[in-house]
Amino acid sequence: MEIILIRHGQSHVNLPDWQTLDNLDAGLTEKGKQQAEALRDWFKANDHQADVLYTSTMQRTLETTAIIADALGQKAIHDHRIREIPTVYPTGDIVQPKDIPRTYASDWENKAPFIPRSSEKEGYESWMHFRTRIGQFTDAIIDLHFGQRVYVVAHGGMISAFFDNVFNVGPYRNADVQNHNTSWSRFQYRNSTGEPWYMLDFNRIDHLREKDLL
Amino acid sequence: MYLYVIRHGQSHVNVEDWSTLDTMDTSLTNKGKQQAEALRDWLIENKRTCDALYTSTMRRTRETASYIETAFNMNAITDDRIREIGNSALDGTALPENQLPRVYNQIKPDKGPFAHRGIDIPNGESWMHFRTRIGQFVDDLMTKHQGRRVYVVAHGGVISAMLDNIYNAGPYRTARTDTHNTGWSLFEHQNSGRERWMVRYHNRIDHLIVKDLL
Numbered sequence: 025m026e027i028i029l030i031r032h033g034q035s036h037v038n039l040p041d042w043q044t045l046d047n048l049d050a051g052l053t054e055k056g057k058q059q060a061e062a063l064r065d066w067f068k069a070n071d072h073q074a075d076v077l078y079t080s081t082m083q084r085t086l087e088t089t090a091i092i093a094d095a096l097g098q099k100a101i102h103d104h105r106i107r108e109i110p111t112v113y114p115t116g117d118i119v120q121p122k123d124i125p126r127t128y129a130s131d132w133e134n135k136a137p138f139i140p141r142s143s144e145k146e147g148y149e150s151w152m153h154f155r156t157r158i159g160q161f162t163d164a165i166i167d168l169h170f171g172q173r174v175y176v177v178a179h180g181g182m183i184s185a186f187f188d189n190v191f192n193v194g195p196y197r198n199a200d201v202q203n204h205n206t207s208w209s210r211f212q213y214r215n216s217t218g219e220p221w222y223m224l225d226f227n228r229i230d231h232l233r234e235k236d237l238l
Numbered sequence: 239m240y241l242y243v244i245r246h247g248q249s250h251v252n253v254e255d256w257s258t259l260d261t262m263d264t265s266l267t268n269k270g271k272q273q274a275e276a277l278r279d280w281l282i283e284n285k286r287t288c289d290a291l292y293t294s295t296m297r298r299t300r301e302t303a304s305y306i307e308t309a310f311n312m313n314a315i316t317d318d319r320i321r322e323i324g325n326s327a328l329d330g331t332a333l334p335e336n337q338l339p340r341v342y343n344q345i346k347p348d349k350g351p352f353a354h355r356g357i358d359i360p361n362g363e364s365w366m367h368f369r370t371r372i373g374q375f376v377d378d379l380m381t382k383h384q385g386r387r388v389y390v391v392a393h394g395g396v397i398s399a400m401l402d403n404i405y406n407a408g409p410y411r412t413a414r415t416d417t418h419n420t421g422w423s424l425f426e427h428q429n430s431g432r433e434r435w436m437v438r439y440h441n442r443i444d445h446l447i448v449k450d451l452l
Contacts, residue, residue, distance in 0.1 A: 113329070114328045114329055114330070114367070114370075115327070115328045115329050115361075116328065116361065136377070137373065138370055138373030138374045138377050139374070139377060147329065150370060150373075150374070152366065152369065152370040152373065153367070153370055155366065155409075156352055156364060156366040156367055156370065159351065159352030159364075159366060159409065160352045160353075160364070162352075163350070163352050163353065189352075189409060191408075192408030192409060192410045193408050194405070194406030194407055194408050195369075195373065195403060195406060196406045
């Protein structure tokens with residue numbers, strides 16, 4: 025199975041004044057739309073075809089997916105499990121836009137992997153809760169789509185958590201990964217006697233360089 | 239902080255066919271009570287002291303804790319977060335007694351750390367959900383009881399999850415631990431020095447050997 029993880033285009037929550045937004049489930053900026061269009065054109069030019077396409081259900085991923093889905097030849101399956109941290113409660117319920125926190129816990133994953141990401145209200149998920157739901161999503165697509173090529177439109181945090189899981193990192197991690205908006209990364213899952221996972225591409229941004237959209 | 243973790247005495251779920259049990263939250267067997275008495279006597283004879291005593295809210299741990307309360311002349315604080323794996327909901331609260339799982343997934347944490355453990359109930363927690371609530375409990379102890387001696391009466395799975403966290407093991411672990419009924423372990427936490435955690439003892443059963451209660 026090949027899984028291609030795509031980060032959404034630049035959205036209003038990626039800009040420095042994000043805490044002042046009325047709605048933290050914000051859509052793409054103009055630049056973000058151009059990035060997604062560039063990726064769509066690049067996928068077409070390079071014959072990328074998906075067997076399955078998943079998208080997170082947040083506004084910035086839905087809008088990115090709407091732009092690229094045709095190029096990949098698939099209608100997207102919506103999946104709450106790949107929303108950004110901490111927009112799903114540990115129970116699996118979605119955090120409503122008005123309850124998405126504007127401040128985060130002072131210690132990050134490296135020091136506080138079990139602590140809720142925000143103390144604004146009760147019940148937000150921790151980094152390890154987040155890794156667990158990303159792990160459950162990954163397990164599910166291996167079951168459903170073994171041998172296929174699966175495209176997933178998600179978030180920077182989702183790709184980071186996926187990375188921690190695939191590389192079997194402990195809770196108190198020492199390294200993080202960075203992804204540009206609309207970058208794509210490609211992992212392969214094989215039924216082999218060696219390591220089952222291979223990372224083939226990471227943070228590919230050919231389409232952004234060509235059109236000066238970094 | 240000196241973190242002493244005690245596994246409960248032998249209970250009916252440890253020795254009987256689960257399909258014949260009225261409840262999965264069973265009491266101690268006669269042997270289990272003798273084991274707890276032996277540990278109580280050993281703690282008194284060895285002049286052990288305790289600053290805070292916690293117990294899981296399951297019957298086998300509460301009954302075991304009642305003997306430890308006598309040894310330390312102190313009431314135990316009950317905490318749902320240290321119930322055995324599978325026996326809590328995803329928000330960390332205790333599952334009702336008539337909804338506790340009886341059928342566990344044959345895929346164990348080494349291969350399926352994100353898979354639901356109890357498969358006869360909806361939304362059962364996975365090994366990584368379990369490690370997260372144990373991590374939250376231990377984080378909390380470190381905040382409240384720095385430099386103190388804390389005793390925790392819990393379950394074999396809890397001790398195993400604590401070790402995974404302390405050793406920063408990834409989700410797909412390659413080692414597991416076993417603990418005898420009423421066996422105790424000591425993990426020491428320091429804020430200074432090199433590694434913050436030190437495993438001092440694991441599965442101490444002096445009290446069982448003396449009285450032939452293994």
